[in-house]
Amino acid sequence: MTRFILGTRGSALALAQAELTRAALLAALPGLEVEQKVFVTRGDVKLDLSLIRAAEAGGKGLFTKELEDALLGGTIDVAVHSLKDLPGHNPPGLAITAVLERAPTADVLIAKDARTFEALPHGAVIGTSSIRRARQLRWLRPDLVIEEWRGNVQTRLRKLGESDRVAGIILAQAGLERLGYDLAAGALDFAPWSFRAVPLGGHLLPAIGQGAIALQSRADRAEVTALLQKLDHPATHTAIRAERELQRLLAGDCGLPVGVRTTLTGDRLHLRAILFGPETEPPKTAEAEGPATTPEAIAAELFARL
16 A cells, blocks of 8 residues: 545644644555545534534534545545544444554643632633533532533634633643643643643543544455554553443433543453433442453443443
8 A cells, every 4th residue: 555545624633633643654654655635524614503502513423424424435545533523333334443542531621810620719610512521510510600612722722811701611631732732830821821721630531532533444445454453552442442332332422421531450441430411410420340351341331330
């Protein structure tokens, strides 16, 4: 194989993930000609749709369908996705052939002043487009006012800097780091503003697939499959097999308020989950653990406990 076409969305984060994929392809097969095609998805243009009110959003296909159609039509060889954007089921004929090594899965509070989550003032306004984040925030801090904020990372940071009303927004650590932001000092500089960066790994459970880059291809393209599998990170793939099986059992997409933390220690896989139902009811939580060789079985046990 001498030429390879990858498809990606056009946001800065999506392009950064596509570049990571291109570099991995060239490391696996030096001399490979890698072409990139950029797609605009429905989710990129329909900014009036609510991702918190899932019935309006239409689920995760908002950000993936155009790339999947291109795969099925044969105009690209691989679609590069943020794995958390993918629905629980692949369209017939497509598969997640490989995943790159997972980045940190924590959510981060980007705040104007607060140094900790607890230091947010009573009634503080927090922006997010994620129903999972919104429900966990409201459960932990019923006093917080959650507003839906959409747009790419840079757009949200600019809106935060310009707002005199919003105390902070929630973003994924993985995305921020892939865009080159250094959060080690607990701050994020976005000229002309400097924000606090507060990791929320001890407060919020991440989304299914958060921090992972999925490489999706056609199941009948053996040559493509063989190349992509050279890029696969086994530990990450084991973890996301468990998480996506739970997602499948829950019939879930990004409109389902579920958070999952997966830990792989030696040959043991541990899952911890939180699932929200009606607003008036407390969330359900559960944990399950077992051999890393049976991730789907562990997910099924967790599902039963939830």
